[in-house]
Structure formats: C-alpha cells, structure tokens
Amino acid sequence: MAFEGLAERLQHTIDKMKSRGKVTEKDVKEMMREVRLALLEADVNFKVVKKFVNDVKERAVGQEVMKSLTPGQQVIKVVNDELTKLMGGEQSKIAHAQKPPTVVMMVGLQGAGKTTTTAKLANHLRKHHNRQPMMVACDIYRPAAIDQLETLGKELNMPVFSMGDKEKAVNIATKAIEQAKEDHRDYVLIDTAGRLHVDEALMNELVEIKEAVNPDEILLVVDAMTGQDAVNVAESFHESLGITGVVLTKLDGDTRGGAALSVKAVTGTPIKFAGMGEKIDQLEPFHPDRMASRILGMGDVLSLIEKAQTSVDETRARELEEKMRTADITFDDFLEQLAQVRNMGPLDELLAMIPGANKKLLKNVQVDESHIGRIEAIVRSMTSEEKQNPSILNASRKRRIAKGSGTSIQDVNRLLKQFEEMKKMMKQMTSMQKGKKKRKGGFQLPFM
Amino acid sequence: MSFFKRLKEKFTEQTDAVTEKFKEGLTKTRDSFVGRMNELFAKYRTVDEDFFEELEEVLISADVGVTTVLELIEELKDEVRLKNVKETKDIGPIISEKLAEKLDKTGEDAHLNMQEDALTIILFVGVNGVGKTTTIGKLAHRFKEEGKHVVLAAGDTFRAGAIEQLEVWGERVGVDVVKQTSGSDPAAVMYDAIHSARAKRADVLLCDTAGRLQNKVNLMKELEKVKRVIAREVPNAPHEVLLVLDATTGQNALSQAKTFREATDVSGIVLTKLDGTAKGGIVLAIRNELDIPVKFVGLGEGVEDLKPFDANQFVYGLFQELIEEETANE
Numbered sequence: 001m002a003f004e005g006l007a008e009r010l011q012h013t014i015d016k017m018k019s020r021g022k023v024t025e026k027d028v029k030e031m032m033r034e035v036r037l038a039l040l041e042a043d044v045n046f047k048v049v050k051k052f053v054n055d056v057k058e059r060a061v062g063q064e065v066m067k068s069l070t071p072g073q074q075v076i077k078v079v080n081d082e083l084t085k086l087m088g089g090e091q092s093k094i095a096h097a098q099k100p101p102t103v104v105m106m107v108g109l110q111g112a113g114k115t116t117t118t119a120k121l122a123n124h125l126r127k128h129h130n131r132q133p134m135m136v137a138c139d140i141y142r143p144a145a146i147d148q149l150e151t152l153g154k155e156l157n158m159p160v161f162s163m164g165d166k167e168k169a170v171n172i173a174t175k176a177i178e179q180a181k182e183d184h185r186d187y188v189l190i191d192t193a194g195r196l197h198v199d200e201a202l203m204n205e206l207v208e209i210k211e212a213v214n215p216d217e218i219l220l221v222v223d224a225m226t227g228q229d230a231v232n233v234a235e236s237f238h239e240s241l242g243i244t245g246v247v248l249t250k251l252d253g254d255t256r257g258g259a260a261l262s263v264k265a266v267t268g269t270p271i272k273f274a275g276m277g278e279k280i281d282q283l284e285p286f287h288p289d290r291m292a293s294r295i296l297g298m299g300d301v302l303s304l305i306e307k308a309q310t311s312v313d314e315t316r317a318r319e320l321e322e323k324m325r326t327a328d329i330t331f332d333d334f335l336e337q338l339a340q341v342r343n344m345g346p347l348d349e350l351l352a353m354i355p356g357a358n359k360k361l362l363k364n365v366q367v368d369e370s371h372i373g374r375i376e377a378i379v380r381s382m383t384s385e386e387k388q389n390p391s392i393l394n395a396s397r398k399r400r401i402a403k404g405s406g407t408s409i410q411d412v413n414r415l416l417k418q419f420e421e422m423k424k425m426m427k428q429m430t431s432m433q434k435g436k437k438k439r440k441g442g443f444q445l446p447f448m
Numbered sequence: 449m450s451f452f453k454r455l456k457e458k459f460t461e462q463t464d465a466v467t468e469k470f471k472e473g474l475t476k477t478r479d480s481f482v483g484r485m486n487e488l489f490a491k492y493r494t495v496d497e498d499f500f501e502e503l504e505e506v507l508i509s510a511d512v513g514v515t516t517v518l519e520l521i522e523e524l525k526d527e528v529r530l531k532n533v534k535e536t537k538d539i540g541p542i543i544s545e546k547l548a549e550k551l552d553k554t555g556e557d558a559h560l561n562m563q564e565d566a567l568t569i570i571l572f573v574g575v576n577g578v579g580k581t582t583t584i585g586k587l588a589h590r591f592k593e594e595g596k597h598v599v600l601a602a603g604d605t606f607r608a609g610a611i612e613q614l615e616v617w618g619e620r621v622g623v624d625v626v627k628q629t630s631g632s633d634p635a636a637v638m639y640d641a642i643h644s645a646r647a648k649r650a651d652v653l654l655c656d657t658a659g660r661l662q663n664k665v666n667l668m669k670e671l672e673k674v675k676r677v678i679a680r681e682v683p684n685a686p687h688e689v690l691l692v693l694d695a696t697t698g699q700n701a702l703s704q705a706k707t708f709r710e711a712t713d714v715s716g717i718v719l720t721k722l723d724g725t726a727k728g729g730i731v732l733a734i735r736n737e738l739d740i741p742v743k744f745v746g747l748g749e750g751v752e753d754l755k756p757f758d759a760n761q762f763v764y765g766l767f768q769e770l771i772e773e774e775t776a777n778e
Contacts, residue, residue, distance in 0.1 A: 043698030046509045111577025143616030148609025227511040227698025253661040255700040
C-alpha cells in the first residue's frame with residue numbers, strides 16, 4: 001500500500017522538476033496535489049483537506065516556494081506549520097472545577113475505547129495530579145461493560161460506582177455524584193454506552209445525563225483509525241452535547257490519524273489525551289504539533305528526543321560519553337546503557353519514531369527484545385572483574401558464563417566480538433570527530 | 449438493457465426483508481454518496497479534468513481508498529474517451545457499473561466454508577473495538593436458528609470483561625461458552641474448546657480472540673500460534689478466519705486486512721457498524737486491492753442484524769436513487 005509519507009511523495013514531484021531547472025506555477029499545483037493526496041491518505045476529511053490546501057497554496061505560491069533552493073522542503077515546512085496551527089499548537093489540560101467534584105463525561109461511538117480510556121484517565125489523574133477519582137458505570141447496554149469497568153477499578157484499586165444494568169443511566173450518574181461528594185472524591189468520571197451519532201434516542205440519553213450532572217468536561221473518545229466519517233461523528237456529538245475535548249485512542253497503531261485533524265477542525269475543541277497502548281498507564285497528554293508531522297508521515301522526532309531526555313540520567317550520560325570517547329567502555333557501562341534504552345520503552349516504538357524509518361522498512365526489522373535479554377543475561381553472568389576487563393575471559397570462564405546465562409559459548413563469543421568491534425568503532429569515530437566541529441549532545445548507543 | 453434496469457429486475461420480485469434491511473442500513477451511505485454525485489453532475493456539465501478531480505474527492509470521501517480511486521478514475525477516463533462521453537449525466541451509469549464490477553470481481557458468493565457432519569471452526573480476528581464478540585454473538589444466533597449446535601470459545605483472555613461479555617451472549621443465544629480464567633493462554637483455551645466441542649458433538653465452534661493492533665508483532669505471533677494450535681487439533685481448521693472490520697475505519701483498514709491475512713490467512717471479512725457510518729467504500733478498496741471477500745455485514749445492534757454480504761444488493765442500495773430515476777425515464 002502506498003503509505004509513504006509526504007516527504008517521499010513530494011520527492012517524486014521534485015525529481016521530475018529537477019530536470020527542468022525551474023519551478024513553475026504548475027509545479028506548485030502538482031505539489032499541492034501531492035499534499036492533498038497525502039492528507040487524504042492519512043484519512044483527513046476531504047472538506048478539511050480542501051480548505052487546508054487552499055490556505056497553504058496561498059502562502060506557498062509565489063515567492064516562498066519559488067525562491068527556495070529546495071522547494072520540496074519549503075512546501076513541507078509551510079504545510080507542517082499550517083497543520084500545526086490547525087491542530088491548535090498548545091497542549092491543553094483537563095478541566096478542574098472550583099468546587100469538587102469535577103465531573104467528566106466520556107462519550108463516543110461503540111468500540112472507540114471509552115471504558116478503557118475512563119480507567120486510564122482515572123489512573124492518570126491520580127498518578128500525575130494527585131487526585132482521587134471515582135468511576136461511574138453508565139453503560140447499561142453492552143453486555144459485561146459494567147464488569148469491565150469494575151475489573152479495571154479493582155486493578156487500579158479505584159472505586160467504581162454502579163447500580164447494575166436495570167437502572168436508568170441518568171439516575172446512576174446523579175446518584176454517583178452524591179456518592180462522590182459523600183466520599184470526598186474530587187473527580188467523577190462517567191463512562192457512558194457507545195452509540196451511533198444518528199441514534200436519536202441514545203443521543204437524548206446523553207443530553208439527559210448532561211443536564212442532570214452538569215459536567216465540567218465532556219470528552220469525545222475517537223478511534224484514531226476513523227476515516228472520513230470522523231467529521232460527521234464529531235459534528236453530531238458536538239451539536240447535541242457541546243463537547244469540551246477529545247481523546248484520541250489506539251494511536252499506537254500504524255494509522256496516520258488524520259481523524260485528529262478532522263475532529264479538531266469541525267469542533268474547534270482541543271484533543272487532550274492520546275491512548276498509546278492497551279496497558280492502563282498508556283495514556284499520554286496529546287501534543288498537537290507532533291501529530292502534524294505524524295499525519296504528514298515525517299516521524300515523531302520531538303517525542304523521541306523527549307523520551308530520551310526523561311529516561312536518561314544526564315550526568316551518567318556525560319560520563320558515558322567521556323568513556324566512549326576514550327574507548328574505555330566496560331561491560332558495566334554497557335549494561336547501564338541497555339537499561340537506559342529499555343527505560344525509553346519498547347524498541348519498536350522508538351524505531352517507529354525515527355523520521356525516515358518508514359513502515360515498509362520497519363516491517364522487516366523486527367526488534368527482538370528477547371535478544372537483548374540474552375545479552376543482558378550473558379553480561380550479568382560475568383564476575384565484576386570480567387566485566388571490567390574482558391580480556392581475561394578464557395575457555396573455562398566462557399563456559400561458566402554460558403551456563404550461568406543459559407546461552408551457548410558461541411553466543412558469549414559473538415557478544416565479545418561485537419563488543420570489541422564496537423570499541424574499535426568508537427575509537428575511529430572519536431578520532432574522526434576531532435577535526436570537525438564538536439557534535440552536539442551526542443552520546444550514541446552502540447546498537448542503534 | 450441498461451445496467452440499472454438489469455439490477456432492478458433482479459430485485460423487483462425479490463422484495464424480501466433482507467433487501468429492506470440493507471436499504472435501511474445503507475440509507476445514510478446512499479444519501480450522502482448519491483447526493484454528492486448528483487451535486488457533482490449538476491455542477492459540471494461537461495466531463496473535464498476538474499470534474500474528474502472532484503469525482504476523485506467524492507469517492508475518497510466514501511473511504512474508498514486512494515489507490516482504488518486513482519485506478520477507477522483512470523479506467524473511467526479511458527472509458528470516457530472510448531465512448532466519447534461529453535456530458536456528465538451519461539457518466540453516472542458507467543461509474544456504477546465499474547463499482548459493481550470491482551465488487552463482483554471474484555464472482556464467489558459469501559457463503560461460509562461449512563463442514564458436513566464434522567465440526568466447523570471459525571476464528572475471529574481484528575483490532576480492538578471493531579465488534580468481534582458482538583459479531584460472534586449474532587452469528588451464534590444465526591447458526592442456532594439454522595438448528596446447529598454451537599459452542600463459543602472465549603479466547604479474549606486479555607481485555608477486562610471480555611469473557612463475561614461472551615458469556616452474556618452465550619446465555620442470550622443459549623449456547624455453551626468454553627472459557628478459562630482471564631490472562632490465560634488463548635491457544636490453550638482453543639485447545640480446550642475444540643475438545644469440549646467434539647465431546648458435545650457440536651457443529652460449529654466460534655473462536656473469539658483479543659483485539660490487537662496489527663503493528664504489534666508479538667500479539668500477531670500469538671494469533672499465529674492460536675491458529676496453529678487449532679490446525680494441529682483439527683486438520684484443515686480453522687475452516688474460516690473472519691477479519692472483523694469497523695466500517696468507520698479509514699485507510700488503515702487496508703493495512704489491517706493485509707497484516708492479519710499474513711498472520712492468519714484471513715478468508716473473509718465481516719464489516720460491522722455499517723448502519724451508522726455514511727461510508728461503505730472501504731469494501732471496494734479491500735476487494736480491489738486484497739481480493740478478500742466480504743462475507744457478512746453488521747447493520748444494527750439487534751441479534752438479527754448480521755446479514756450476508758451481497759455485492760449486488762450493496763450497489764443497489766448505494767445507487768437506489770439513480771436506478772429509480774433512470775428506469776422512470778425509460
């Protein structure tokens with residue numbers, strides 16, 4: 001499938017242009033067509049795309065593109081800027097009521113991930129904002145939806161208010177607020193049943209709940225994989241309820257997530273959170289600027305940088321860098337590096353964030369985490385003397401290490417060889433760098 | 449005889465409830481799609497580049513998928529040249545004919561590969577929240593109505609409440625559910641379920657699995673294992689692997705179909721939530737690019753609302769207004 005990013009798409013157009021040596025009005029038009037297709041392929045709604053492309057064209061046609069030496073990059077920049085602007089630049093926070101409890105209502109289509117998101121949000125509020133949330137099970141229709149929320153509540157050790165599936169949803173919600181006040185809970189998260197935006201009866205139920213509990217925040221939960229229809233869904237929910245924010249789920253998939261743009265464009269409300277995995281702590285604040293480059297297929301450089309920053313201990317990194325420069329690295333340092341990389345999260349996630357790492361290539365590179373586990377086991381089976389000075393490793397020591405780590409002598413040998421080569425490479429790199437400008441912020445990971 | 453007329457004739461005698469349901473479910477699709485088409489024809493009198501560009505947009509807005517649309521537009525351009533079509537109103541029938549052709553390409557029907565006098569095993573796969581468990585519940589009901597003995601396997605051992613959800617469906621429909629505790633190995637559940645289904649002399653075993661995004665390599669491996677275990681216990685099984693797709697999904701549905709097919713050799717698609725969304729276009733893209741037939745469509749929340757997919761009915765529903773207009777003119 002042609003799921004290449006805008007960068008590659010534009011490259012094709014630009015390659016054709018190069019032979020002509022001059023950028024014409026027609027070229028710009030052609031580039032804008034590529035932009036349009038890239039956005040449509042990313043599931044951005046066609047109306048949104050149309051308006052967007054026109055806006056960009058106005059900015060791009062004429063000087064800005066024409067003068068530039070690399071028109072392709074220029075176009076990408078303009079597109080990215082405009083897209084970021086459209087996504088709403090700043091990150092936005094969840095509402096907080098003056099007088100507790102703050103009431104948050106979760107709404108959306110079936111299967112968008114409301115229940116999971118409710119639990120994730122409760123966890124997020126407790127963990128990062130030190131709040132005491134209560135969850136309310138108002139999905140009385142889907143079989144076992146209440147069980148699902150209760151199970152999640154147990155997992156989190158968080159109270160779940162439910163009255164079974166016989167009571168009306170609006171009554172459950174009202175009673176829940178009373179209960180929350182009694183228990184001094186400062187956030188009430190109401191999980192509602194999934195419904196179609198064209199289902200009037202069920203939409204009315206939501207309006208009733210809204211009127212009864214007067215929520216401070218109504219979050220529309222949207223599946224990131226939603227296609228063109230995202231606009232209709234968002235419009236109807238917004239019209240009936242006046243949503244105050246959006247949660248984008250399943251963003252850990254390989255979808256471009258153009259729905260984010262559509263939803264933002266039609267509701268004007270910010271996307272507040274993104275669901276990044278099935279685990280309960282995988283809910284992240286949404287970064288609109290990064291979403292722009294994801295939609296364009298340009299990788300998520302910023303996220304990668306930030307992940308590295310939060311996971312790597314700065315001073316240790318500097319020490320390590322120093323050691324690498326002198327090629328004085330030991331297996332102890334190696335272990336530490338491994339641990340730090342692992343702290344950043346699953347390796348395939350990291351790889352996916354590197355720009356230029358396109359999906360086609362990544363498919364073949366399956367990061368085998370267990371392989372790293374084996375390496376770790378081998379190193380951990382060494383004595384501290386061996387770790388400091390691997391040259392003392394003889395056949396008998398290697399045999400012991402292999403046995404201790406549950407690997408073979410061949411594995412141990414391979415690792416030792418790789419380690420030596422790595423050291424050699426570092427020596428070369430540092431001597432190469434001496435002449436050149438000093439590189440910025442550059443500790444490097446031997447296997448990346 | 450025109451294409452529309454032929455289609456209409458096919459359905460005039462056959463005013464069954466299914467067609468009605470289909471039309472009803474597709475009202476939204478048709479309204480917006482045909483509405484846009486008519487708008488387009490009114491706007492452009494002559495067939496030119498601008499017209500095609502907008503047509504492209506109309507098709508894309510139905511989630512047809514960019515590659516399929518571009519292909520279709522190219523074919524249309526050729527056709528227009530060949531037949532020397534100048535006015536946009538004449539292009540309508542050509543468009544719908546092409547769409548039907550694409551949907552009907554394989555010519556095969558949507559029947560399931562059922563085993564005579566032996567256990568038929570159907571495995572359900574898909575990403576999170578597409579409606580796998582609900583589809584299983586509806587299909588179990590369907591089989592039960594046909595007088596078949598059905599057993600369900602609760603293979604979603606991951607998501608909270610998933611086993612309970614299937615159990616509720618089991619009770620509702622009146623069929624047995626084989627389960628283990630939450631968190632257990634889904635392959636082991638399948639093993640149990642197969643033996644249990646055999647002991648009960650069941651006709652059909654419907655296997656639920658946990659939803660998973662297709663880019664999670666480990667989870668896809670787990671699915672491969674589930675399939676392997678089934679195949680080891682019953683040669684040639686699973687007899688059907690149905691990928692459940694949410695009709696609201698955009699371009700990613702293609703990636704889903706592709707990756708799940710690689711892992712589990714998907715034999716058919718169940719397109720759910722077609723009653724709510726305005727678009728059914730993804731069906732075209734999937735048939736066109738991957739050649740996986742759609743076997744069922746979910747057209748509502750009721751237990752009866754799972755219908756076998758029929759390409760002709762689908763096109764009929766899509767173009768109903770155009771059809772009636774044309775036949776009225778003749």
